[in-house]
Amino acid sequence: MNMPNPIHVVLILLLAVGLNSCRSASSKALVVYVSEDQIFSEPILKDFERETAITVKSVFDTEESKSTGVMNRLIAEKDNPQADIYWANEPVRADALKQRGVSTAYVSPSAEGIPDQFKDPDHYWTGFSARARLLLVNARSTIKPASVMAYTDPLAKGRAAIANPLFGTTTDYVAALFAIWGDDRARTFMNDMKRNGVKTTTSNGESADFVAAGQVDFSLVDSDDAVNRKKQGKPVEIVYPDQDANGLGVLILPNAVALIKGGPHPENGKQLIDYLLSRSTERKLAFADCAQIPLHSGVDTPPEVRRIEDIKPMRVGYADLARKMEEIQPFLKEWAGQ
């Protein structure tokens, strides 16, 4: 048998790579940068592709970049945008894009029915399918926390964990405390918590594992981490903290979707936004392993996911959170020893 001519092989390979890359210029395509975990977001994007015949080209964040990698890529590409849509896993990043002029306004018809609290007033981003910051408690623990104040309780000395507040949703939570309580009270709380021997972990997932393994009694984690451990049959209980009349409430962190200014396929991008904000997408994300809370009222949820109307949320603006997060960075670095 004759061996194929190596030059032909190279030309075929180059052609294949070239064709693969040229597809993105087609009008039936769109580019989306995604901070939501790929395992949960990709099936939704595939469904969109199937239903609209629009090819979706995605860039996903890695765990190492703590969900800020693609946001920063968007900022760097501001003068030469490659993306049409940013699917953020929380609204603070989406608001940062608005502040930097990377995104543009779009009023989606699917956004009707989503409470205003979860939408940008100027329509630069819209929230959907939320996570909540919950307390995950080991079922065998004698400590039964009902509030985040349990972190400073002497009974919990050395028995609680929290993910590094320099990253991810823990930063959001601490910024929310600063925004609601004011700087002095929030600093005192953080320092008391540290003095009480709280264990700092690298991620909410690790905190949840520590609770499940009984290495600590409780930890503040995201609702998806909590539900995930519960589904795995780990001995854990989920507590929605600070739900009494004068309580702080639970920090709700919806996904947020934003249209990128000057993106190559704006009309396709708008179609994806409408799709993501729809009730059917919220239902899918509620029943998926991420167990996210729908923001439209009346959407079906599995038993372990509480409906938004049954939760007392924290009253905090996401734009205020974004500002507060930047302000408290030096304090957090010092607190975390970095």
Next chain:
Amino acid sequence: MGRPVKAETIVLWLCVALVAIAGLAPIAAIAVESFWQNGHFSLTYYRELISAARFWPLLANSIRLALATTAVCGLIGVPAGILFAKSDLPLRSGFMWLLTVPFVLPPYFVALGWAHVVARIGTIASDWLFRFGGCVLVLSSVFLPITMLLTFASILNVDRRLEEAARLASGWPGVLRRVTLPLSAPGIVFSLVLVFLLAMGELSVPSFLRYPTLPVLSFTQFAASYNFGAATAAAVPLAFIAFFGILVESAFLRDRDYAFRSTGQTLFISLRHWKTPLATLMAALCFALVILPLDALFADAFSPAALHEAMQRAGVSVVRSVMYSAVAATILMALGFLLGHFMRGGRQRVLSALTLALFAIPGTVLSIGLVRLWNTPCTWFIYATPALLILGYTAQYCAVTTRLSLAGLMLIPTSLDEAGRLSGAMWARRLFRISIPLSTRTLLCAWLAAYILCLRDVPIAIMTAPPGGDPLPARILTLMANGAPPMIASLCLIMAIASLIPLVILARVIPSRG
């Protein structure tokens, strides 16, 4: 009228231009940016980096990790290479290829495998793995094949006549100490320098095992803060140490010959009563470093449901990975062969240092430079396509194909080329009619080595893949966040198969002795 420019010179400069475009220009772009703030020359990024409390501990961690990994690889890899090359150890071929397996996989696979192992043991083992000790264990098993295979190759090329002469006056320990090892030293030192540089620049394992090092800081500055200047500043100390490593190697190898020359049959050491204990030791090593972590990693990988989900999630990425790696390997093979050809002609120093420097620079830094250089409206055809990824692979790995080609070309007698020249054949004709036909095995080895390196690469894949064009190692990394462990295990298995196929071909092409 000046002298006409030779075709050889034009091709040489085209090759140098490709290396410059792929590697030097991006590095220069970010180096300039790291000294530039608000439109003015500034040392702010460097000042901030050095004055930050975490800088010195991170630098110390990086050096400590690289030194410990190099020491372990030297202590195990060099004796293993000697045993496989010179002794009658039973099953030596099997041991050698088995120990090579971790090198063809992305390093974080091995880390993931060990994470599964310690999860079965308990908290104490877990605490140990997710620290310095775990990083050294994983990186040593990944980079051990470098010292082992280069020692093996160097020792096979020692002239047996010298050893025979030495045997008249001394036993094997003396011959090894005074003849074999000194003559193999260039290859062994080169392998140790390579391990040191690779361990210094490694990102995925320290990041996964939560051991803070400078590459992790540099990646975070880029990925989480997109701060090019700060990311480059964090990488500059690594680049300096890499250059220092190259200088040490150059100083050590000054006036020594790199070339591997076949001298016929190797002289063997008969192990006699040491055969069984040493074979048992090697089996234990293979079990501890390869079988244990990979068995734990792939334990859940074979369930049909997990394999089905893995193929659904990443089937396209497998095809993409193979395609990108094949294209990059072909470019690297051609580039390496031409550069090797020129280096053989005496232009070694600059080209060798240049390509090795690009190999030594962490993939994250190179990728940052590529993104910075090519993200412009006029260059979308590079930035928004796999071309950026392939440029990254080309810059990072051309040292490997160049050195392999050089070693292969050294085996061709120069008299053949001289005869062609005397009979009036032009350079291109001599290249196509003499050098290439006599180097088919070298070219195949170079292609396969480049293919494996590109396929297992993580930093360049993560940071330069175009939208919707992520290769498999990048996809596995993004799916690992909350992905079901059996599905991740199946993805790792698919990746391992894609990497092992060329290794099997390599094993068939290169007999263990020859």
